Amino acid sequence: MAALAKTARRHGDTIGAYAERLLDTDLPWTKMRQAGRLLGLVRRCGPGPVDTTCQRALGLDAVNVTKIASMLEKATENTPPPPRRAAATTARFARDPAEYRATQLTLIPGGKEGTR
Numbered sequence: 001m002a003a004l005a006k007t008a009r010r011h012g013d014t015i016g017a018y019a020e021r022l023l024d025t026d027l028p029w030t031k032m033r034q035a036g037r038l039l040g041l042v043r044r045c046g047p048g049p050v051d052t053t054c055q056r057a058l059g060l061d062a063v064n065v066t067k068i069a070s071m072l073e074k075a076t077e078n079t080p081p082p083p084r085r086a087a088a089t090t091a092r093f094a095r096d097p098a099e100y101r102a103t104q105l106t107l108i109p110g111g112k113e114g115t116r
Contacts, residue, residue, distance in 0.1 A: 004019060004039070013051075014054045038065050041072060
């Protein structure tokens with residue numbers, strides 16, 4: 001596992017950090033194929049674009065080599081990420097604040113007092 005991360009680090013610091021993050025799991029041998037696929041992307045596309053894509057993916061906390069391959073295929077590694085949506089100011093089923101105002105209760109005559 002350490003050899004894969006070391007090999008990835010030789011292609012770029014971000015690629016190495018991405019490989020280390022990928023292999024940082026309780027069962028690292030389950031991620032060895034993905035680390036090998038990452039190195040295959042480096043051979044096929046070159047270290048520059050893969051390094052840029054890994055940097056962007058780490059910034060978005062997307063540790064998935066399939067996403068890296070998709071980003072490289074679509075050539076989106078240099079496009080800026082979409083802006084984050086602003087939080088909704090009102091909820092869909094929110095009540096009007098006027099509904100929570102205290103209202104004056106009236107006592108209806110004829111009721112029994114002292115019983116519950």
